[in-house]
Amino acid sequence: MTEAQPVAVAVSTVIFGLREADGEPALHLPLVRRVREPHLGRWALPGGPLAPEESLREAARRNLAATTGLDPRHLEQLYTFGAVDRGGAERLVSIVYWALVRTDEADRTLDDVNVAWFPVEALPPLAFDHDEVVGWAVKRLKAKLEYTRISHALLPEEFTLAQLREVHEAILGRRLDPANFRRRVEATGTVTRTGGLQSGVRHRPPALYRSTARQELLT
Amino acid sequence: MTEAQPVAVAVSTVIFGLREADGEPALHLPLVRRVREPHLGRWALPGGPLAPEESLREAARRNLAATTGLDPRHLEQLYTFGAVDRGGAERLVSIVYWALVRTDEADRTLDDVNVAWFPVEALPPLAFDHDEVVGWAVKRLKAKLEYTRISHALLPEEFTLAQLREVHEAILGRRLDPANFRRRVEATGTVTRTGGLQSGVRHRPPALYRSTARQELLT
Structure with missing residues (x-):
């Protein structure tokens, strides 16, 4: 019952931090500009293929370190997205984690023109179904705000x-x-x-x- | 950032129903006896490879119908398990759903010697990491009992x-x-x-x- 056919598996991470926007702290997240097709030039969540010898969480931490140079204060699995057509030509299943980094750390500037922090309320058009993914993450964050620390x-x-x-x-x-x-x-x-x-x-x-x-x- | 290497992807489902045990309703779930290696002969959660043309949820529904003949009252993604060694020789990522079926439906008898309902409190030894998976599902069910209907x-x-x-x-x-x-x-x-x-x-x-x-x- 477990022999499964090959499907492309990626791990992506929604990384939240607070940064100043118009003089007030606002929820931001870092995005990575795609340097290849599909969606060449579009902004996307940090992510990539699952490496053979890493766990899902390790893959998420690797994304996070590569994008922000940070170790998160909170890292948690959000949801797995696997709609048939979401990856374009290939069948792509993405396991998404979400992370929180400290405000003072979110102000760190990245020395990479293809990585930038954006306010959640003013995101550019995103690649794939990443707008839906961000929507889920924001919803989870708001819900957890009510009943956790x-x-x-x-x-x-x-x-x-x-x-x-x-x-x-x-x-x-x-x-x-x-x-x-x-x-x-x-x-x-x-x-x-x-x-x-x-x-x-x-x-x-x-x-x-x-x-x-x-x-x-x-x- | 999304080109991913092939990893075996399966969808499994933890199906909860109430059945009588010792004259009282008790939480049960159906298991499937494995008819091939690895873990030949062990009981496992209903599941199988993700088919090319089905969404994750459709795969979970298919498992559920094949195992119990039922349409669930509740079906929700639980968690994705992807530890490096969980599948044995192959790298196996399992997206797990959990489902609830009505008490009167959980009493339906299945005409398959390799499918049986077991009380959650008295499960046989399970294949793979399925004991951990069941533990997560029970924890989620208990948590949801507190703040949902x-x-x-x-x-x-x-x-x-x-x-x-x-x-x-x-x-x-x-x-x-x-x-x-x-x-x-x-x-x-x-x-x-x-x-x-x-x-x-x-x-x-x-x-x-x-x-x-x-x-x-x-x-």
């Missing part, structure tokens, strides 16, 4: 509640009431004060917080 | 609250307090009384309920 993975170790709120606002694409947000977060017990205050702020510097969960327990 | 998919259109509680008990593997369960379910607004009473019960027959969601909205 995943937003912490986008922030430095210590952060203010305003920074945490800005992460939520960037992902949800809408403003949140600061007082309500503070009450809700404090009630969940997912963050705790470090005792420190934000540096570089003279007048009433805001308190710093950290996640109460260890990094590997963020979700 | 997925338990309705295991029941007939009309059911009593005792039947609904038995579904939850069978999946969770523990008893639930009937009064608490009733209060909790009624508070969610996920079920509504049909106005009918359970037939075949002379003394104070219990009320019948149905899901307030359309079938396709169950999850």
Whole structure:
């Protein structure tokens, strides 16, 4: 029951990070410009064929390192896409992972003209069915925001509640009431004060917080 | 970035249904005895190679029909397994779906000595990494039980609250307090009384309920 015919298998990765756009943090992802057919010249998610000796997760990490030079804070399998016609002439099954990188890391500039970060809300036309793939990833990220601590993975170790709120606002694409947000977060017990205050702020510097969960327990 | 080398691709399905065991409903799944190497003679999840002209979901439906003769109430992609050594000599990537069939349908007997339903709590040794796959599926089912109406998919259109509680008990593997369960379910607004009473019960027959969601909205 397991003898399977050859099908092209690729691993692709949707990598989310927060970067400034118009002076505010906005959800971004890096894309790679295709240098061959099909879809030559179009932007696509970082990805490539599954190598013989690597696991699916290793392939995703390899994509991520090659595209951004980063080790992700969060890496998780999203979904496998396998519609009959999605690869064009070849039958292509893509196992997609999604990753979160820290805000300060997402600002790193890549020295490759064929790699660039784009705001999720203003993506160029994408190759293959990658717009559908990004849509799934954004939906999953929004859902996880509600019932996990995943937003912490986008922030430095210590952060203010305003920074945490800005992460939520960037992902949800809408403003949140600061007082309500503070009450809700404090009630969940997912963050705790470090005792420190934000540096570089003279007048009433805001308190710093950290996640109460260890990094590997963020979700 | 998408030219991928050939890897064997299979689709497998974990099919859950409730059947009686020791006089009580218990979570069961059908397995298929392997009639060839590797793992000749072992029980395995229904599955097989991805056919050229079918989508991943169609392949899962085909497995399900071939194994149980059933159309599922719920069918969802679970996860893709691709560890380097999981297929033995060949590199095998398996896209796994999970399905729920109605209790009355899960009682259907299959006319094939190489197909049988087993209680999830008492599975035989499984081929490949299928014990890990089943573990994932059970975990997902339990998680979805908490925040969706997925338990309705295991029941007939009309059911009593005792039947609904038995579904939850069978999946969770523990008893639930009937009064608490009733209060909790009624508070969610996920079920509504049909106005009918359970037939075949002379003394104070219990009320019948149905899901307030359309079938396709169950999850």
